[in-house]
Amino acid sequence: MTxxxxxxxxxxxxxxxxxxxxxxxxPNLLVAGVSVLSRNPAGFAGAPAxxxxxxxxxxxxxxxxxxxSFTTALVATLLCLxxxxxxxxxxxxxxxxxxxxxxxxxxxxxxxxxxxxxYAIRGLLAAKxxxxxxxxxxxxxxxxxxxxxxxxxxxxxxxxxxxxxxxxPLYGSLxxxxxxxxxxxQDLGAGPFRRFxxxxxxxxxxxxxxxxxxxxxxxxxxxxxxxVLGGSRHLLIGNLLKDQFLEAQDWPFGAAAxxxxxxxxxxFLALYxxxxxxxxxxxxxx
Amino acid sequence: MxxxxxxxxxxxxxxxxxxxxxxxxxxDLGEGELLTLLGPSGCGKxxxxxxxxxxxTPDSGEILLDGRTLAGVPPEARNVNTVFQSYALxxxxxxxxxxxxxxxMRKLGGAEIRERTGSALRMVRLEGLGGxxxxxxxxxxxxxxxxxxxxxxRPRVLLLDECLSALDYRLRREMQLELKELQRQTxxxxxxxxxxxxxxxxxxxxxxxxxxxxxxxxxxPRDIYERPANLFVARFAGESNVLxxxxxxxxxxxxxxxxxxxxxxxxxxxxxxxxxxxxxxxxRPEDLHVHETPAGQSLAxxxxxxxxxxxxxxxxxxxxxxxxxxxxxxxxxxxxxxxHPPGQRVHVSWTPxxxxxxxxxxxx
Numbered sequence: 001m002t003x004x005x006x007x008x009x010x011x012x013x014x015x016x017x018x019x020x021x022x023x024x025x026x027p028n029l030l031v032a033g034v035s036v037l038s039r040n041p042a043g044f045a046g047a048p049a050x051x052x053x054x055x056x057x058x059x060x061x062x063x064x065x066x067x068x069s070f071t072t073a074l075v076a077t078l079l080c081l082x083x084x085x086x087x088x089x090x091x092x093x094x095x096x097x098x099x100x101x102x103x104x105x106x107x108x109x110x111x112x113x114x115x116x117x118x119y120a121i122r123g124l125l126a127a128k129x130x131x132x133x134x135x136x137x138x139x140x141x142x143x144x145x146x147x148x149x150x151x152x153x154x155x156x157x158x159x160x161x162x163x164x165x166x167x168x169p170l171y172g173s174l175x176x177x178x179x180x181x182x183x184x185x186q187d188l189g190a191g192p193f194r195r196f197x198x199x200x201x202x203x204x205x206x207x208x209x210x211x212x213x214x215x216x217x218x219x220x221x222x223x224x225x226x227x228v229l230g231g232s233r234h235l236l237i238g239n240l241l242k243d244q245f246l247e248a249q250d251w252p253f254g255a256a257a258x259x260x261x262x263x264x265x266x267x268f269l270a271l272y273x274x275x276x277x278x279x280x281x282x283x284x285x286x
Numbered sequence: 287m288x289x290x291x292x293x294x295x296x297x298x299x300x301x302x303x304x305x306x307x308x309x310x311x312x313x314d315l316g317e318g319e320l321l322t323l324l325g326p327s328g329c330g331k332x333x334x335x336x337x338x339x340x341x342x343t344p345d346s347g348e349i350l351l352d353g354r355t356l357a358g359v360p361p362e363a364r365n366v367n368t369v370f371q372s373y374a375l376x377x378x379x380x381x382x383x384x385x386x387x388x389x390x391m392r393k394l395g396g397a398e399i400r401e402r403t404g405s406a407l408r409m410v411r412l413e414g415l416g417g418x419x420x421x422x423x424x425x426x427x428x429x430x431x432x433x434x435x436x437x438x439x440r441p442r443v444l445l446l447d448e449c450l451s452a453l454d455y456r457l458r459r460e461m462q463l464e465l466k467e468l469q470r471q472t473x474x475x476x477x478x479x480x481x482x483x484x485x486x487x488x489x490x491x492x493x494x495x496x497x498x499x500x501x502x503x504x505x506x507p508r509d510i511y512e513r514p515a516n517l518f519v520a521r522f523a524g525e526s527n528v529l530x531x532x533x534x535x536x537x538x539x540x541x542x543x544x545x546x547x548x549x550x551x552x553x554x555x556x557x558x559x560x561x562x563x564x565x566x567x568x569x570r571p572e573d574l575h576v577h578e579t580p581a582g583q584s585l586a587x588x589x590x591x592x593x594x595x596x597x598x599x600x601x602x603x604x605x606x607x608x609x610x611x612x613x614x615x616x617x618x619x620x621x622x623x624x625x626h627p628p629g630q631r632v633h634v635s636w637t638p639x640x641x642x643x644x645x646x647x648x649x650x
Contacts, residue, residue: 184374186361187339189391202378
């Protein structure tokens with residue numbers, strides 16, 4: 001007997017909601033619950049209920065970690081955008097036969113574990129690493145410069161690991177861009193800059209936003225990049241969370257920190273959604 | 287033409303790799319005319335538009351606009367606008383903003399932009415739809431937006447690239463009339479590219495029939511249809527019956543006696559032929575009459591097939607001389623006996639002088 005479409009629909013929706021309920025909603029509710037409990041050396045968390053964990057987050061030390069982590073992630077995202085946009089543009093404009101090869105090259109680094117690649121970057125940036133050796137050999141510097149354990153090293157690592165997440169959505173939207181629209185804009189008197197500003201940019205905005213989100217969100221949490229390249233002085237939010245759960249065994253505080261992070265990210269997304277509606281609205285009344 | 291041309295092509299050639307798209311191409315565009323480039327796909331007609339718009343550069347030769355060379359002038363700096371085959375409307379902008387795009391690029395004031403864009407939308411009967419997105423419009427409406435977007439800039443020349451080909455037949459007829467009307471209203475020179483001969487014949491002031499990068503004939507529609515320069519033009523400008531014959535006598539100026547597989551015919555020719563020369567006799571289907579009894583100078587044959595087409599009745603006839611010809615006859619009160627059954631012996635005649643006599647090229 002063939003199942004009726006309604007049955008199929010009910011099963012599909014049921015599975016999906018069940019999955020979300022079990023693996024998304026429940027863990028987050030657990031985290032929320034733990035965040036208002038006290039630390040318990042015997043277990044993970046226990047009575048009494050308290051808001052102390054949130055109060056502790058207001059400590060300048062943690063505010064500093066949040067601020068620095070956001071700056072690091074933001075700079076890494078902007079760098080990815082600046083590097084990724086021309087790259088994706090070139091990719092979308094090469095001969096169609098070459099594109100699969102170039103796309104594969106973008107994806108190939110994924111075949112190596114990113115932790116291993118971060119250690120490779122560490123090798124390059126170390127005091128006696130390849131970069132310093134090269135600069136010394138070229139006579140540009142007299143003694144090795146400090147590259148490792150700086151914010152810059154962290155940013156380099158993040159850009160390196162996350163660049164493909166920027167390139168792929170950008171490529172997706174640039175490839176869909178009809179080159180005839182550019183000819184039309186040119187025909188109507190738009191020079192190269194205004195063609196980009198008035199046609200290319202607005203039409204690839206979804207790709208830009210998707211790319212930025214795909215880079216920015218992981219950049220806040222990639223704790224091993226902070227561990228391996230940033231050292232102890234440059235913590236990412238990811239490091240903070242990991243340390244609370246694994247090192248300090250302070251689950252309630254870690255849970256509170258991660259909830260605040262989620263809240264901040266949701267606020268960003270909401271801001272973006274509002275901004276986008278505004279832009280669409282201004283286009284319409286003009 | 288007494289006035290100097292608006293735009294001229296001076297022995298322009300354009301190659302794509304080894305393929306020659308245009309060969310020593312010469313053309314003058316007159317002030318306020320509607321010139322159609324007519325030809326099969328790949329004949330170079332779109333290349334002419336792209337060269338004038340500036341999307342391609344000539345490999346040799348020169349293009350002038352108002353007497354000044356266009357060499358080195360990018361498309362955005364040319365006072366020429368294009369209506370693209372795909373319309374190429376900006377999907378992220380409203381209809382109003384699409385039309386205003388060129389004016390904004392010229393940094394005109396807000397009031398002038400509103401006024402000119404508004405009147406352009408009125409001109410193409412789209413007032414009130416300015417707030418819509420292009421994708422919310424029908425094909426015909428999108429076509430009109432594309433027209434308004436180009437016309438609002440008051441270009442010296444408007445280039446239209448097969449822009450009606452995506453529309454259905456009825457809408458297409460409507461838009462042809464509208465185009466002609468817009469062209470008269472604005473007085474702007476239109477260059478229209480099409481492969482549809484009816485379209486070309488019905489809207490053009492002049493037609494350039496093109497083949498493999500050259501103009502085969504340039505002239506008013508009537509000349510193209512009634513006095514084609516060669517067999518290619520004759521075939522491309524309308525349905526044709528082409529019959530091979532040999533000249534056997536030249537009794538007077540412009541008059542020939544020709545032998546068509548044994549039948550001797552007296553025909554009018556507007557050029558000179560010598561005795562023994564091979565000619566092609568071109569007869570338009572609608573010029574032919576079919577009779578069951580011999581009537582003056584005629585060709586005998588047998589009816590193969592009839593097709594009722596509403597306005598006309600088409601009869602396919604196998605001539606005794608060999609070739610098949612088609613006659614399209616209109617229903618008239620004085621000619622009641624149009625319907626000849628298949629197999630019927632008939633005689634095909636035409637008004638003397640309406641035949642077209644051309645040299646018989648290698649191409650048949």
